[in-house]
Amino acid sequence: VSLVVTAGSVHEVPTLLFASHVSTKLEEMAATVNDDLALGKCTVTPGSFVYQCLSRIPLHLCDILGKQVFIEPLRKVTSSSNVDQLLKFCETSKQRGFLQALG
Helix, strand or coil: CHHHHHHCCHHHCCHHHHHHHHHHHHHHHHHHHHHHHHCCCCCCCHHHHHHHHHHHCCHHHHHHHHHHHHHHHHHHHHCCCCCHHHHCCCCCHHHHHHHHHHC
16 A cells, blocks of 8 residues: 555556565465474465455555456466465455455
């Protein structure tokens, strides 16, 4: 949200740069998540991280930025062609509705 305010418009946000940073962090998370789980450490998976980010962004911004900045990098990291894995983080019908509205 602060990037949109700083840029002055949602269309002026450097989405490719932001998506690149998100992708790098998701790759780092994916590389360590199995080791962390094996050691019993509390860990955040790439899917749960993306869900948490998306759920905190207003829907109208999420619709424009969410797919390119969060969903596409997650697909690259998980080699998944869909976001079904995000549904497992939904605890309520409101949360599932949010993901459905996002597409």
